[in-house]
Amino acid sequence: MSKLIVIENIVVRQDAFGRYCLNDLHRAAVAQSKVTESQRPSVFLRSEGISAFAQKASKASQSASVNIIKGGLESGSWAVELIAIRYAASIDPAFEVQVYERFRDSVKSNNGALVEKVQAGLALLAFYKQELRIAPSAIKARKIAVSDREKQQVAFEQLSQQIQAVSALDARHTRELENDKNLIAQLERDVADGRRRLQINAIYPAVPTGSPADRMDDAARPRLDYTAQRNYFTLRHRIEIAEQKINGLQDYVRQVVLFHQQEVKN
Structure with missing residues (x-):
């Protein structure tokens, strides 16, 4: 990223x-x-x-x-x-x-990446509290009473686990997005070099009877113009990016948010 x-x-x-x-x-x-x-x-x-x-x-x-x-x-x-x-x-x-x-x-700067992950973890905790409405009383309701120092240790371990989970999800979806981008870039190069073609539904214009271009093999083949072809690949790029973002959010909800919610209930 x-x-x-x-x-x-x-x-x-x-x-x-x-x-x-x-x-x-x-x-x-x-x-x-x-x-x-x-x-x-x-x-x-x-x-x-x-x-x-x-x-x-x-x-x-x-x-x-x-x-x-x-x-x-x-x-x-x-x-x-x-x-x-x-x-x-x-x-x-x-x-x-x-x-x-x-x-x-x-x-x-390697430290910058670490700071970003810590900030991301803090943002996630704020998200939990606001969106899932995890009240402080839910934590206090645990059967085993722990000291303030032990509570801090538990919170730190949970934060570390969440950061690791988010980092793993981020790395996986970043790799998948990079692979998709490389695949689309190669496809674009193949089309530009003539190794592949884009297929579209087209209607040949009517040719007057008796004209020199009376046969279909004499007519020009329809194709996308440069702007339409460029927009096609741009759209493909954005679809892949959107798909990876959606997959990442779904994995985040399943593997991080719901898991954390279940831990709080226990």
Whole structure:
């Protein structure tokens, strides 16, 4: 899973392919009063040098280095790390250094991952209390009275078990999602190279009798245009992501929430 990156209390989001939201970086720069209207992500990406650079990066990685989404929750400009850092540099050198350090820390810091897991565990406990309404009296109703120190130890062990369970679920579904993404990416490459084809239901246009294109084998074969083909694979990606999220939530409820609820009842 992607690391959590925060600049000036602004969370810089990442999509399923690791691209960063340039609009979030722009908001972080606005918070520091370092950006102008001409430095918006849309203007930056249209510049000649960046457009050529993005094409080279896409060709080298065999995947889109830039993705622009119009409308919806994910609306904005998304770009790989190299382009995100170049965008930060176009705003202000000091801001570039700040963004680079955040990106570097997110990769090299092992402690950051541990903190995120602990925070996730605390969030889960808050979720239990609010959604399942586990009252403190339910814990006090246990037959065996324990000391305050023993209660803390029990709570710590439960938290550790829950974090381990959530981490295991997260790792499994992340692997499955990565496999699905690789499979779709390979399918997209096969279609682009002509090794596979997309099948669609189509109606051949009527050909006037007696015309040179009177036979079906003379007519042009119907196919998806470039935009429709790209949207097809984007939809496939999002379906796989949504499916893994749903499966992960279902496993979380079955293996963590309900299990914890049963322990409290006992």
